[in-house]
Amino acid sequence: MAEHAASEGTSPPMLEVDDLVKSFGGLRAIDHASLSVAPNTITGLIGPNGAGKTTLFNIITGYIPPDSGRVRFRGDDITNLPAHKIFLKGLCRTFQIPREHPSMTVLENLMLVPPHQSGEFVLAAIFRPGKVRTEEARIRQQALEVLEFLNLTHIKDEYAGKLSGGQKKLLELGRILMAEPAMVLLDEPGAGVNRTLMQRITDNISYMQRERGITFLLIEHDMDLVMNLCDPVIVMSEGAKLMEGPPEVVRNDPRVLEAYLGGQYAAAEG
Structure with a gap:
């Protein structure tokens, strides 16, 4: 308690x-x-x-x-x-x-959470692709660590819409961890x-x-x-x-x- x-x-x-x-x-x-x-x-x-x-x-x-x-x-x-x-x-x-994104994978649902990602900006993607790739790799690693903590690694490539109700609740907790609130x-x-x-x-x-x-x-x-x-x-x-x-x-x-x-x-x- x-x-x-x-x-x-x-x-x-x-x-x-x-x-x-x-x-x-x-x-x-x-x-x-x-x-x-x-x-x-x-x-x-x-x-x-x-x-x-x-x-x-x-x-x-x-x-x-x-x-x-x-x-x-x-x-x-x-x-x-x-x-x-x-x-x-x-x-x-x-x-x-x-409220998961059903047509995205479990891993993608987590990677979407952190705000102000460089890849969201067209100019950054064009002129600073190295920065975008480095940042994306860091976020992916963070998401994989969250999935391991939640024991969801085995479904990381499943579409979120196909998860059970309990798995979707765990995915929401994962999105919380990605947001670092x-x-x-x-x-x-x-x-x-x-x-x-x-x-x-x-x-x-x-x-x-x-x-x-x-x-x-x-x-x-x-x-x-x-x-x-x-x-x-x-x-x-x-x-x-x-x-x-x-x-x-x-x-x-x-x-x-x-x-x-x-x-x-x-x-x-x-």
């Missing part, structure tokens, strides 16, 4: 969400939501369908604008920045349904994944937090995964934060047991 950062009380938050509001027609999806994520933690975000979790992710990462409120990342106001500029600041996300928002990394691959995914998340210093905020409905991987856990309800705390506190809170865990842990405790 990720340890709650000892310096949480003194270090500034990695991510701050301040009084966000977002409505779609007459439906208020985010209702004055405020929360923060400490650096070098794996923070869980739980709540029932319709609680506003994915909408919150979409606002934080620039896919939709808020009606009001602010988002700060490493102290910088990123409210209303386009998604690609937020990515360049070191804040990445995954999606519940992976400071923080990642994970939208249901366990959805549609068998237990064997799920264990590999959670082990990789723990490794990236522990060894690479990457901060994670993840939405997940698998409560066993959340309780074993995340600390702290934030609970959302009706577009706002209901509570936050260590997993053992959240799992025993009567409001959470009743509304989100369906009593399964209460039954186990009893």
Whole structure:
């Protein structure tokens, strides 16, 4: 389990969400939501369908604008920045349904990630081909090392669209490693994944937090995964934060047991 950062009380938050509001027609999806994520933690975000979790992710990462409120990342106001500029600041996300490039190989999907590659520019390709080749070789080697770490080397030349759901989730983690972010928002990394691959995914998340210093905020409905991987856990309800705390506190809170865990842990405790 990720340890709650000892310096949480003194270090500034990695991510701050301040009084966000977002409505779609007459439906208020985010209702004055405020929360923060400490650096070098794996923070869980739980709540029932319709609680506003994915909408919150979409606002934080620039896919939709808020009606009001602010988002700060490493102290910088990123409210209303386009998604690609937020990515360049070191804040990445995954999606519940992976968004791989299906007609490209697994290796090519990884090599596409690093920004500002020389080969993207026509003049560089014409006048500085040596630089382009050297850079491409370096990125390819980095991608091969990522694939080895994820145990995906054997499918490096497979088209990404042909992978299983679990393999696509691992590929998304590989793309995260290629981006070298400071923080990642994970939208249901366990959805549609068998237990064997799920264990590999959670082990990789723990490794990236522990060894690479990457901060994670993840939405997940698998409560066993959340309780074993995340600390702290934030609970959302009706577009706002209901509570936050260590997993053992959240799992025993009567409001959470009743509304989100369906009593399964209460039954186990009893």
